[in-house]
Amino acid sequence: MIHADRIALLRQLCFGATAVACLLYAKLALWLDVPDPMIWWIPGALGAMSAAVMLLAGALAGDAQARMAYDALYASIQMCAGNFAFWAGIALAIAASVGAAQDLFLPEVGLATVGTGMAGVYLGLIAVMERRAGG
C-alpha cells in the first residue's frame, strides 16, 4: 500500500518535472523566437503522465490514504498557487501582447510562452510550496 506521504512526494516530483519542462519551453520559445523550441508535445505529455501517475498512486493507496494526501494543507497550497498563477498569467499575457505588438517576437511565440509559462508557474509553485511546508 502506498502511504499518503509517498503520494505527496510523488506529486512534488511529477509537478516539479512538468513545471521545469513548461518553464524551459517558455524560456526557449522567447530566447529562440520560435513557438516550438523543442518537441511541442513534451510539456503536455509530462502533464498527462503526471496525471496518470497521480491517479494510479491514489488508486493503489486506497481511499483513506488518498484523502490524507489531498487534505486541508494541500487544498490551501493549491489555492495559494492558483491565486499567484492567475496574476502571473495575466502579467504574462500583457507582456506577450505588448511584446508581439512591438514586434519583439512573433505572436505565436507570445502565445506559447503564456500557455506554458502559466502552467509552469502554477505547478512549480505547488511543488515548491509543498517542499517548503516540510514535514
Next chain:
Amino acid sequence: MSAAPLHNRLKVLRAERGMTQADLAEAAGVSRKTINTIENRVFVPSTVLALTLARVLGCAVEEIFSLADE
C-alpha cells in the same frame, strides 16, 4: 480589526497522549505534514480540522488553540 496570531498546544497535548505526528495524522485523516505545519504554526487549520483534532485528542478545541492576545 486585524486577527490575532493563533497559538496552539497541539505538540504538548499529542505528546501527553503518547502519540506521534503520524498517529495523530492517521486518526484525524490528514497527512503527517499537515500536523507538523500546524504544530510549527506555519498552517492555520480550518474549523473542521480543528474540531477533528480536538475530538481525536479528547479535549475542547480551546485547549488546543487560542488567540495570542488571550
